[in-house]
Amino acid sequence: MNLLSYETSQNMLELLQVNTSKFERVPLSDALDRVLAEDIVAKYNDPQFPTASMDGYAVKHADLEKGELLVLGDNPAGNDEQREIKEGESIKTFTGSKMPAGADTLIQIENVTYEDGKIVINEPVNIGSSVRPIGESYQAGDILIKKGTKIGYAEIGVLAGLNQVMVKVALRPKVAVVATGSEIVDLGEHSDNPAQIRSSNNYTLEALFKQAGAEVIQIGTAPDDKEQLMQTFESAINSADIVVSTGGVSVGDYDFVKDIVPRLGASVVFKGVAIKPGRHVMVAQREEKFVLALPGFPFSSTVTAILYALPLIAKMLGQAKPYEVVAAKLQEDFNKRSSFTEFTTCNVVIEEGEFFVNFQDKKIGSSAILTNMLNNSGLMITGEEDKKLEAGTSVNVILL
Numbered sequence: 001m002n003l004l005s006y007e008t009s010q011n012m013l014e015l016l017q018v019n020t021s022k023f024e025r026v027p028l029s030d031a032l033d034r035v036l037a038e039d040i041v042a043k044y045n046d047p048q049f050p051t052a053s054m055d056g057y058a059v060k061h062a063d064l065e066k067g068e069l070l071v072l073g074d075n076p077a078g079n080d081e082q083r084e085i086k087e088g089e090s091i092k093t094f095t096g097s098k099m100p101a102g103a104d105t106l107i108q109i110e111n112v113t114y115e116d117g118k119i120v121i122n123e124p125v126n127i128g129s130s131v132r133p134i135g136e137s138y139q140a141g142d143i144l145i146k147k148g149t150k151i152g153y154a155e156i157g158v159l160a161g162l163n164q165v166m167v168k169v170a171l172r173p174k175v176a177v178v179a180t181g182s183e184i185v186d187l188g189e190h191s192d193n194p195a196q197i198r199s200s201n202n203y204t205l206e207a208l209f210k211q212a213g214a215e216v217i218q219i220g221t222a223p224d225d226k227e228q229l230m231q232t233f234e235s236a237i238n239s240a241d242i243v244v245s246t247g248g249v250s251v252g253d254y255d256f257v258k259d260i261v262p263r264l265g266a267s268v269v270f271k272g273v274a275i276k277p278g279r280h281v282m283v284a285q286r287e288e289k290f291v292l293a294l295p296g297f298p299f300s301s302t303v304t305a306i307l308y309a310l311p312l313i314a315k316m317l318g319q320a321k322p323y324e325v326v327a328a329k330l331q332e333d334f335n336k337r338s339s340f341t342e343f344t345t346c347n348v349v350i351e352e353g354e355f356f357v358n359f360q361d362k363k364i365g366s367s368a369i370l371t372n373m374l375n376n377s378g379l380m381i382t383g384e385e386d387k388k389l390e391a392g393t394s395v396n397v398i399l400l
């Protein structure tokens with residue numbers, strides 16, 4: 001079996017033509033966790049006028065030395081104040097109010113005594129005190145949120161501040177997920193004998209893809225039957241942008257998926273990469289659609305979904321990258337077992353602003369072990385040339 005290097009497979013994935021321009025407009029309240037399909041640019045300064053940030057009296061700072069100022073009246077928040085302050089005058093002005101013209105300073109209520117239409121200055125303040133200048137939050141033309149950003153609570157707040165009732169977001173790519181194998185039993189389904197295997201892959205991948213911003217079509221399980229698989233894949237490809245299957249890609253007598261994918265009229269981009277786990281991964285394309293046939297083992301299918309499905313989903317969403325890769329230091333020696341690029345579950349800890357990895361409570365064993373991915377594990381990447389790595393060595397880690 002001819003295996004591509006991991007780097008080549010990623011370069012080939014990167015070169016795939018993906019439609020990145022599909023979008024829709026959703027109400028702001030539905031925009032959480034969606035991905036912005038346009039830059040959000042401020043149309044005006046915020047605030048648009050000098051604005052009081054305390055309750056007090058708007059004054060000319062130079063007048064404070066007079067010791068006493070006339071009060072013209074009230075200027076509550078939301079009032080479009082038109083009076084202009086002249087020498088020796090003040091206007092009672094509240095937190096959030098537009099500052100009257102002619103005033104440069106807000107002296108707080110606590111610093112004055114009000115008597116008979118006048119204030120006595122007990123404790124002066126600095127010039128400009130308690131006044132938010134024009135554009136303090138942002139200025140017209142500022143790019144506030146970049147296209148490709150996943151919308152969180154802060155983005156929601158900023159968009160609301162801009163009165164963005166509808167938000168232009170990338171259409172969620174549709175990803176169909178199917179777990180193949182006659183031995184697997186779907187969630188909740190009766191199992192005839194203990195040698196059957198409970199299907200986890202389709203649910204792991206559904207969760208992974210939903211978290212990445214995709215709309216998931218859960219197909220469930222499909223037995224190792226060529227004609228049935230053909231039908232299942234054909235209908236999946238017609239209803240989704242990406243079809244992701246697990247199982248049936250290695251060399252066993254019942255591994256049919258690798259054979260039926262080309263029969264669907266999809267051209268194979270690559271099949272077989274020098275990675276551990278996941279060497280049998282297959283990526284194919286039919287027009288704008290993609291088929292990813294992943295290995296059946298739960299750890300293998302999850303890792304290959306991260307490495308090959310997440311970048312496609314991110315691209316369709318217009319995101320710059322599918323996940324974060326950081327440099328970290330090994331806290332213990334690591335024995336690399338193969339000559340492939342390896343992905344190893346690890347604990348990621350941050351100490352004094354630096355990332356470290358260790359393998360405490362991680363089992364060494366086959367690609368069947370998914371429990372190693374619990375507790376927010378990272379995936380350490382070690383290269384084809386790496387062998388034994390000493391504690392202290394710097395490695396790259398995918399943060400999930």
Ligand SMILES: Nc1nc2c(c(=O)[nH]1)N[C@H]1C(S)=C(S)[C@@H](COP(=O)(O)OP(=O)(O)OC[C@H]3O[C@@H](n4cnc5c(N)ncnc54)[C@H](O)[C@@H]3O)O[C@H]1N2
Pocket residue numbers: 179180181183184197198199200201202246247248249250251252255277278279280294295296297298300367
């Ligand atoms: N002679 C060889 N045997 C194997 C090779 C090889 O190169 N030569 N490769 C091994 C590697 S590496 C992997 S990975 C697996 C991949 O095999 P398949 O993709 O064909 O997967 P299956 O054989 O269908 O399943 C493998 C394993 O995973 C379990 N499984 C399958 N689906 C699910 C599911 N939805 N949920 C949970 N577990 C699942 C399945 O029962 C098997 O135990 O092949 C090796 N063999």
Ligand code: MOO
Pocket residue numbers: 275276277278279280295297300301366367
């Ligand atoms: O891909 Mo297998 O995924 O190396 O165990």
